[in-house]
Amino acid sequence: MVATLLRLRYRVLGNQLARSPWQLVGFLFGALYGLGVLFSALAGLVFLGFGDAATAGSVIVGVGSLVTLGWVLGPLIAFGVDTTLDPARLVVFPIPLNRLLIALALAGVCGVPGLVTTVAALGTLATWVHWPAAAVAALLGIPLAVLTAVVASRAVASLASGLGGGRRLREASGVLIFIPLILAGPIVAGVATGFAVNLDTILVVVRILAWTPVGAAWAFPADLATGAWPAAAAKLAIAVATLAIVWMLWRRSLADSLVRPRQTAAARVESGRIGWFGRVPSAPAGAVFARSLTYWVRDPRYLRQLIVVPLLPAVLWFYARDGDVGSALGWAAPLVAFVIGISLYADISYDGTAFAAQLATGVRGWADRVGRTLAAAAIAAPIVLIVAIAPFAIWGGWSRLPGILGISFGVLLASYGVCAVTSASFVIPVPDAGANPFARVPGTTFLQGLAFFGIWLVALVLSSPAIVVGAIAYFTDDAVLSWIALAVGLVVGGAVLVGGILVGGRRLDRTGPALLSRLKAMKSA
Incomplete structure (x- = not known):
C-alpha cells in the first residue's frame, strides 16, 4: 500500500x-x-x-x-x-x-x-x-x-x-x-x-x-x-x-x-440582491467589473495581495526610525503601487473553468480588460492615495506630494497595462477557490517569480519618465517639477494602460478558447 x-x-x-x-x-x-x-x-x-x-x-x-x-x-x-x-x-x-x-x-x-x-x-x-x-x-x-x-x-x-x-x-x-x-x-x-x-x-x-x-x-x-x-x-x-x-x-x-472532511457551503443570499451587479451599468465591461470587484472583496486569494499595504510602511519605518522617517515613508506609496500593480498578471487563472461562462456570452476582449482593470483600480487607487498622503500629513513637506503621486500612479497604471497583455497570454496553476490562498503547485514558484520580475521590469521601464522626474523633484524639493512629475506619470501611465487594454483585448479574443482549455487541463491534473 x-x-x-x-x-x-x-x-x-x-x-x-x-x-x-x-x-x-x-x-x-x-x-x-x-x-x-x-x-x-x-x-x-x-x-x-x-x-x-x-x-x-x-x-x-x-x-x-x-x-x-x-x-x-x-x-x-x-x-x-x-x-x-x-x-x-x-x-x-x-x-x-x-x-x-x-x-x-x-x-x-x-x-x-x-x-x-x-x-x-x-x-x-x-x-x-x-x-x-x-x-x-x-x-x-x-x-x-x-x-x-x-x-x-x-x-x-x-x-x-x-x-x-x-x-x-x-x-x-x-x-x-x-x-x-x-x-x-x-x-x-x-x-x-x-x-x-x-x-x-x-x-x-x-x-x-x-x-x-x-x-x-x-x-x-x-x-x-x-x-x-x-x-x-x-x-x-x-x-x-x-x-x-x-x-x-x-x-x-x-x-x-x-x-469529517472539509466541506464548502454557499452563503444564503436574499432574493433580488445581486450585489455589485445591480450597481453598475448593464454592459459587458460593467458585468466583468462587478464580478471582479466581488472577487477582490471576498476572495482571500485576491486579498492576500493586499497584505503588503500595511507592511511596507512598517518595514520602511523600522529601517529609518533613527533618521528622517518622514522622508523615508514618502516612498511607501510608490513601493505599494509597485507591488500591488502586478495583481492582474494572470487574473483569468483565478476564474477557473467559470471563464467558460464569459466566453459563452461573447464578451469582447477589451471589455474584459477594462472591467478587470477598473475593479483592481477601485481597490488599489484609494490605498495608494492614502499611503501617499499620510506621511506628508504627519511630517509635512506637501510640495513633494505631487511627484510621489506621479511616480505611484505612473507605476500602477503601467503595471496594469502590462498585465492586460500578460493575463490574456497565459494561465498558471493557482489554489482553488476556498483552498489555502498561499498554496503552491510544484514547478510554478520559479515561473511566477520570473513572471513577476519580467512584468516589474517592463513596468519600471515604461514608467521611468515619471520615476526620474519625480525622484529629481523629491530630492531637490522643486514644487514645479513635482507637478510636472504628476502630469508625466498620469499621461505616460495612462497611455501604457490604454495600449495594454487594446493589445490585450485583441489577444484575448484570439486566445480565449486556448486559455479555457489550459484551465480545464490544470483542474483535471
Whole structure:
C-alpha cells in the first residue's frame, strides 16, 4: 500500500508537469537550485570536519535548527505542502491510517526539499567521521532530524488547515499568520540594535536551540564528539519525544479530517440582491467589473495581495526610525503601487473553468480588460492615495506630494497595462477557490517569480519618465517639477494602460478558447 501511494505521488507529479512544459521548466530550475544548495552544503560539511568538534557542533546545530524551523513554518504559508498527494482526495479509499501516515511522510521525504534535506543531513557524516562516537550517533540522529522536520511540517499543515472548522476562519488565519512572518526581518533587526550581535551571542543562541525540539536531534552527536555523554542522552530523549508528539498530533488531526472532511457551503443570499451587479451599468465591461470587484472583496486569494499595504510602511519605518522617517515613508506609496500593480498578471487563472461562462456570452476582449482593470483600480487607487498622503500629513513637506503621486500612479497604471497583455497570454496553476490562498503547485514558484520580475521590469521601464522626474523633484524639493512629475506619470501611465487594454483585448479574443482549455487541463491534473 505504501509503495502504491508513493508510485501514485510520482505519477500525479509527472502528469502535472507533462501538461505544462513551462511548469516542467520551473520544476527543473527548482531542482537545479536545490542541487546547487546541496553541493555547497556538502562541501562545507566536508571542510567542517577538519576543525574542532565544538565549532562543528555549533554550525550543524545552528543550521539544522533553521532548516527544521523552515519546514515547520512552511505550512503556515502554504497549507498542504505537497499538492501531489492530497489526503482529502484519499478519503474515499479504504487505506489504513497508519499506512497512510507512513506513505505521506515518505512522500514528503521524497520530494525535492525532502531529498535535499536528507542528503544534506547525511552529509553531516562527513563531518562526524573524525569523531567515531559522533558518527555512530549521527546514524540515529539523521533520520530523527529529517523525520521530525517532515512530520512536523505535515502536522502543522494539517492542524492549521483545520482551524476552527469554518471556511472563513481558516482562510483568515492563513492570511493573517503571514503578517508576522513578513515582519520577522524588521523585528529581528530592531531587537538586534538593543544588544551587540557577535560570535558569543550566536553561540549562546545555538546552545539554547540544542535543548529545544528543533535542534535536539542535530545536537546530541555533537555532545558525544566532545564527551558530554549525559547531555547527549538528554537531547536524544528530547528528540525522540518530539518526533513521537508531532507524529501523534498529525495522526489525530489526519484521522479527524478523514472522518469529517472539509466541506464548502454557499452563503444564503436574499432574493433580488445581486450585489455589485445591480450597481453598475448593464454592459459587458460593467458585468466583468462587478464580478471582479466581488472577487477582490471576498476572495482571500485576491486579498492576500493586499497584505503588503500595511507592511511596507512598517518595514520602511523600522529601517529609518533613527533618521528622517518622514522622508523615508514618502516612498511607501510608490513601493505599494509597485507591488500591488502586478495583481492582474494572470487574473483569468483565478476564474477557473467559470471563464467558460464569459466566453459563452461573447464578451469582447477589451471589455474584459477594462472591467478587470477598473475593479483592481477601485481597490488599489484609494490605498495608494492614502499611503501617499499620510506621511506628508504627519511630517509635512506637501510640495513633494505631487511627484510621489506621479511616480505611484505612473507605476500602477503601467503595471496594469502590462498585465492586460500578460493575463490574456497565459494561465498558471493557482489554489482553488476556498483552498489555502498561499498554496503552491510544484514547478510554478520559479515561473511566477520570473513572471513577476519580467512584468516589474517592463513596468519600471515604461514608467521611468515619471520615476526620474519625480525622484529629481523629491530630492531637490522643486514644487514645479513635482507637478510636472504628476502630469508625466498620469499621461505616460495612462497611455501604457490604454495600449495594454487594446493589445490585450485583441489577444484575448484570439486566445480565449486556448486559455479555457489550459484551465480545464490544470483542474483535471
